[in-house]
Amino acid sequence: MWKPQLVRAESSLNIPAIAAAHVIKSYVAQAPDEVSLEVGDVVCIIDMPPKELSPWWRGKRGFQAGSFPSECVELISGQVPESLVNSLRKPVPKKRGKFLPFLRSLVKARPQRARQPEPEKEGVFGCDLGEHLLRSGRDVPQVLQSCSEFIKQHGVVRGIYRLSGVTSKIQRLRHEFDSEQLPELSVRDIHSVSSLCKMYFRELPNPLLTYQLYAKFSVSTGQCLAKDMYLFPGRPG
Structure with missing residues (x-):
């Protein structure tokens, strides 16, 4: 972005x-x-x-x-x-x-006191994952379920998550999911669908692995790398 x-x-x-x-x-x-x-x-x-x-x-x-x-x-x-x-x-x-x-x-113009902010529109992107799931009553956000199932069926292409989709199509899909609609996904826009998944995770206010657990994941990753190098000393890191 x-x-x-x-x-x-x-x-x-x-x-x-x-x-x-x-x-x-x-x-x-x-x-x-x-x-x-x-x-x-x-x-x-x-x-x-x-x-x-x-x-x-x-x-x-x-x-x-x-x-x-x-x-x-x-x-x-x-x-x-x-x-x-x-x-x-x-x-x-x-x-x-x-x-x-x-x-x-x-x-x-004379300054006035700041007005009380109007209630924000409840969307999908940029919302806290826990709050969104509690509000929607789902175990997995609809956007992730729809996109992952579509990619599983049609995503056997080169660079599925490496190549970016068309910005206008990504924004259209995002708007429809934010409006609680189920857009029609097209095989021609497979990279736009995968880019939409990456956008959802990227805009989470709190990462999926959470900031609080970042230190623990870093230590665990370092221990796994050290064990791998010990078991396979000739293997490049």
């Missing part, structure tokens, strides 16, 4: 904001080029590509700049806190430009 990369945090802080948003869903940074968010915070948006191209936006939270999931924030319509406006670099006025009047309208 494409995510906008930051060249330098200092240079990102100098980029003028194009919008403002308040955080409706907390997020903990998973990489150096990401920024953590807490519910109620106000964020300056400096890059917001369409969601069909990338679910990641870039923004500034205080003196930190980085990427974050766009679903974690909600744009502020016509109202920006004064402290946020004062931190923005003033744009160079252009002849017959519309940006300066727009900025003036934002400054004149």
Whole structure:
């Protein structure tokens, strides 16, 4: 999945904001080029590509700049806190430009308290696995069951999980599963189906093996490798 990369945090802080948003869903940074968010915070948006191209936006939270999931924030319509406006670099006025009047309208608007976030739509992708299974009453998510059965029947092809599918077809399948529909899978799009499976695991908030068990899995893997090298000393690692 494409995510906008930051060249330098200092240079990102100098980029003028194009919008403002308040955080409706907390997020903990998973990489150096990401920024953590807490519910109620106000964020300056400096890059917001369409969601069909990338679910990641870039923004500034205080003196930190980085990427974050766009679903974690909600744009502020016509109202920006004064402290946020004062931190923005003033744009160079252009002849017959519309940006300066727009900025003036934002400054004149009095800030209001953050509204209570609306209940998020219950989807499939990006949801906690335990909560989703409890809500759906299933033992295995429908998307994984449908895709795995289809791949088992038609997936005897070269590079089934190595080659990527068509982005537009993957997004269509994702939307239909999120809408609790059962899309019709086609053998011609077998790589799109396998890419959809990888996308589901990649977007889990908590990995399938969980962060809490990561250390134990690392130790177990190291012990298995050491035992293998002891039993087969001439075998390459």
